[in-house]
Amino acid sequence: MMRYLRLYLHFVRFSFSKAMEFRIDFFFRVVMDLFFYVTQFLFFNIIYLHTPLLAGWNLEQMSLFIASFIFIDALHMTIFATNAWWFPIAINRGNLDYYLTKPVSSFFFISLKEFAANSMINLILASGLLTYFLCNYSGGLDPGRLSLYFIFLLNGTVLYFMVHIIFLMTVFWTQSPQGFADVFYAAEKVFQRPDKIFTGYVRRFFVYVLPFSIMASYPVRILFEKNISTLVLEILVPSCFIYLVVFFVWKKGLRNYSSASS
Amino acid sequence: MRNWSWHVFLMELRTLIAYRSDFWVNFIGQTFFSILIAYFLWKSIFTSNQVEVMQGFTIQGMVFYYLMAPLIFRIQQGKGIGFISREIYDGNLNKYLLYPINVFRYKIMVYLAHSSFFLVQLFIILFLYQSFFYNTHIYQFSFVNILYFISIVLMACLTFFYLFSSVEFMAFWHDNIWSLGVILRFFTSFLGGALIPLKFFPEWAQTLVSFTPFPYLIDFPMQALLGNLSFYDFIQKIGITLLWLLAFRFLAIFVWNRGKFVYTGVGI
Numbered sequence: 001m002m003r004y005l006r007l008y009l010h011f012v013r014f015s016f017s018k019a020m021e022f023r024i025d026f027f028f029r030v031v032m033d034l035f036f037y038v039t040q041f042l043f044f045n046i047i048y049l050h051t052p053l054l055a056g057w058n059l060e061q062m063s064l065f066i067a068s069f070i071f072i073d074a075l076h077m078t079i080f081a082t083n084a085w086w087f088p089i090a091i092n093r094g095n096l097d098y099y100l101t102k103p104v105s106s107f108f109f110i111s112l113k114e115f116a117a118n119s120m121i122n123l124i125l126a127s128g129l130l131t132y133f134l135c136n137y138s139g140g141l142d143p144g145r146l147s148l149y150f151i152f153l154l155n156g157t158v159l160y161f162m163v164h165i166i167f168l169m170t171v172f173w174t175q176s177p178q179g180f181a182d183v184f185y186a187a188e189k190v191f192q193r194p195d196k197i198f199t200g201y202v203r204r205f206f207v208y209v210l211p212f213s214i215m216a217s218y219p220v221r222i223l224f225e226k227n228i229s230t231l232v233l234e235i236l237v238p239s240c241f242i243y244l245v246v247f248f249v250w251k252k253g254l255r256n257y258s259s260a261s262s
Numbered sequence: 263m264r265n266w267s268w269h270v271f272l273m274e275l276r277t278l279i280a281y282r283s284d285f286w287v288n289f290i291g292q293t294f295f296s297i298l299i300a301y302f303l304w305k306s307i308f309t310s311n312q313v314e315v316m317q318g319f320t321i322q323g324m325v326f327y328y329l330m331a332p333l334i335f336r337i338q339q340g341k342g343i344g345f346i347s348r349e350i351y352d353g354n355l356n357k358y359l360l361y362p363i364n365v366f367r368y369k370i371m372v373y374l375a376h377s378s379f380f381l382v383q384l385f386i387i388l389f390l391y392q393s394f395f396y397n398t399h400i401y402q403f404s405f406v407n408i409l410y411f412i413s414i415v416l417m418a419c420l421t422f423f424y425l426f427s428s429v430e431f432m433a434f435w436h437d438n439i440w441s442l443g444v445i446l447r448f449f450t451s452f453l454g455g456a457l458i459p460l461k462f463f464p465e466w467a468q469t470l471v472s473f474t475p476f477p478y479l480i481d482f483p484m485q486a487l488l489g490n491l492s493f494y495d496f497i498q499k500i501g502i503t504l505l506w507l508l509a510f511r512f513l514a515i516f517v518w519n520r521g522k523f524v525y526t527g528v529g530i
Contacts, residue, residue: 028441035448042452046462050316051307174283183291189299197306202298 004108012115019117026118033077033122037070037129040192055196061224062194064137067130069192069216072157074119074126080161082114088171088181094259107250111161141223148228149219152235156215159239160191162246163210169246172253191215211238266363267371274375289383293329300328317461323400327459327484329391333384334483335456337415338422340373343443345426347433356527366518370423377419402489410486410496417503418479422450424510425475431514434521454480475506 167184195213453476
């Protein structure tokens with residue numbers, strides 16, 4: 001475990017020196033994410049000009065939800081996003097050989113090697129936003145629930161990456177992951193919407209099969225709702241299911257991997 | 263149009279359809295999820311307000327809007343971020359400078375090949391909609407509207423191409439400018455009306471947005487498709503789009519002429 005931690009600290013150090021090579025890009029990436037955050041707030045604020053409630057939430061509660069998924073996005077962008085970007089390329093070009101020959105888990109390597117130093121600035125901003133909305137929430141928040149909320153936000157970040165990886169792992173069989181990657185980007189918008197807007201089978205699909213709804217929306221509901229035991233269970237079961245699927249598909253994929261130009 | 267331009271267009275199309283499974287997965291998946299999310303979001307808003315029409319949109323009209331808007335957005339995007347900047351960064355731009363071809367014309371043909379690809383997707387969806395969910399209150403097929411739509415889309419594509427190129431040429435000075443492209447994408451999507459119809463913006467914001475080029479890239483083609491444009495509107499707005507097109511063309515050529523002299527051609 002300590003060996004992995006030391007290795008990860010090296011990844012972080014290298015990433016910072018790499019980011020400093022492209023200072024203008026470093027600056028624009030910070031601005032880019034800021035635009036994303038502003039767009040999200042504007043989108044929901046425009047909607048609230050035409051309705052007092054959305055999925056049972058008022059603007060104050062919705063702002064907390066927006067800050068929550070922005071926090072997940074920032075954390076994901078910092079830790080995982082660049083790795084997800086390189087993942088299919090590494091498989092297509094045969095670069096996975098490099099990871100397979102190392103005396104550490106190849107999945108650890110491919111998931112965490114690239115740390116986005118520039119996104120860390122945005123993570124600080126996103127954390128600030130989240131803190132602001134939590135501190136100014138008029139309903140009052142229970143510390144126990146707040147701890148659960150943070151644990152499940154972290155789970156939501158890892159889960160988001162895992163679902164993304166499932167879509168990308170199709171490259172082991174299809175050679176080009178582009179089609180599936182685009183579908184992921186179309187589907188992932190679900191995580192930026194409150195789960196209660198969905199009903200029936202569609203709702204169940206986004207909780208149990210492609211669990212985008214449990215990434216940000218469920219943790220926020222933990223803060224507001226009385227009975228949370230069902231919510232906690234509905235987060236834990238699909239999360240474990242997805243982690244198992246990733247483990248299983250990764251093993252299968254590696255068996256199908258044929259090195260360069262795979 | 264010279265012969266080689268047409269060949270570039272066809273070759274790019276051939277490359278695009280080489281991965282057929284990608285085409286279908288992307289086409290079906292993106293359409294399905296876009297509609298699903300839009301339907302449930304707006305259904306929730308309509309139900310919560312207990313109304314059937316909001317800003318002139320029924321829930322079915324809203325679904326049609328979200329069916330078409332992302333596709334129009336993708337038509338504008340052409341080959342997407344990095345279509346010039348990556349070649350500047352890699353040093354691959356050398357080949358265009360050595361061959362006796364016009365770089366702009368080459369890049370426009372590649373760009374239009376990608377746009378046509380998504381235009382075909384849009385027409386397939388329009389055909390399916392016309393065949394199975396025909397609703398005259400939302401969409402009525404008309405040759406005039408399609409003609410308006412195609413001419414507006416072509417004009418909007420060229421406008422966005424030059425705007426996008428000006429941003430991509432920044433790579434002459436700053437190597438990696440991927441994030442600038444994404445910022446432009448956010449602007450186009452939000453201020454163009456792909457994220458939420460512009461009619462939902464407050465009045466003052468609608469007026470402000472109308473002074474930018476963005477509504478002419480998505481909202482204007484959308485209005486043509488919905489048959490909301492009179493001949494006068496069409497002429498007036500296409501005139502404004504033409505002005506934006508000329509302005510961005512001038513800007514792109516200006517930046518290119520400055521940038522090519524600082525280009526080393528070495529790459530990373």
